[in-house]
Amino acid sequence: MYLARVIGRVVATTRSPGLEGVPLQWIQPLDERGEGMGDTLVAAAAISSGPGDLVHFVDGREGALACPEPFVPVDAAILGFVEEAAVGAKDLADLEHRPAEEGDSTAAREERSHRPRRG
Amino acid sequence: MFLADVIGTVVSSVQIPLLDGEKLLLLRPVAPDGKAVGKTRIGIDRAQAGVGDRVIVIDEGNSARQILDAPNGAVKTIVVGIVDYVERDGEYIYDHREGTSVSLETPRKKVGA
Numbered sequence: 001m002y003l004a005r006v007i008g009r010v011v012a013t014t015r016s017p018g019l020e021g022v023p024l025q026w027i028q029p030l031d032e033r034g035e036g037m038g039d040t041l042v043a044a045a046a047i048s049s050g051p052g053d054l055v056h057f058v059d060g061r062e063g064a065l066a067c068p069e070p071f072v073p074v075d076a077a078i079l080g081f082v083e084e085a086a087v088g089a090k091d092l093a094d095l096e097h098r099p100a101e102e103g104d105s106t107a108a109r110e111e112r113s114h115r116p117r118r119g
Numbered sequence: 120m121f122l123a124d125v126i127g128t129v130v131s132s133v134q135i136p137l138l139d140g141e142k143l144l145l146l147r148p149v150a151p152d153g154k155a156v157g158k159t160r161i162g163i164d165r166a167q168a169g170v171g172d173r174v175i176v177i178d179e180g181n182s183a184r185q186i187l188d189a190p191n192g193a194v195k196t197i198v199v200g201i202v203d204y205v206e207r208d209g210e211y212i213y214d215h216r217e218g219t220s221v222s223l224e225t226p227r228k229k230v231g232a
Contacts, residue, residue: 080134
């Protein structure tokens with residue numbers, strides 16, 4: 001299992017049978033500093049996560065086991081929200097420690113974290 | 120199985136029911152000499168480990184499901200033991216019995232890596 005930040009949603013109307021209704025989300029795995037680790041990927045979501053959320057996910061065959069129908073072509077699944085990820089005195093779940101985007105203000109980041117979810 | 124340093128804890132209250140009540144640890148895989156190797160990951164604690172321990176980790180689904188007694192569980196990474204010492208060529212290269220604790224310092228990324 002790895003830490004990740006949800007960075008977007010993926011909508012696919014035509015899917016493999018068994019994947020109907022499974023939300024697909026675009027995630028960026030994170031390291032212990034809260035920085036991006038490796039490539040972004042698309043994961044099936046077992047929880048109602050959305051863009052901006054800090055989550056944990058499992059990769060490999062176990063991803064499919066987190067789906068309502070366990071024999072589906074899925075190799076990554078979001079399993080839960082991360083409320084706290086403490087490394088020493090630092091909490092990666094704190095807004096303060098979220099990696100800032102270029103030209104990003106604290107207000108803009110706060111606005112993003114409270115943005116209402118669609119769907 | 121591989122060795123990893125426990126560098127933090129992860130708290131999640133909304134998650135798949137199988138993980139309810141399980142302690143999640145942030146793990147940094149290490150070589151026997153303590154050098155960081157591979158990607159930082161999250162593991163389920165089944166060894167009463169804590170921050171500062173060097174532990175043995177299984178990152179494989181069948182073993183994990185067996186340990187959690189969940190034949191269809193979406194689990195993979197489990198902490199199964201706490202390392203007392205690591206011996207190589209007759210020398211202790213890590214010895215927890217002397218009260219040594221793993222480093223929580225994150226190795227800096229190489230520039231351009």
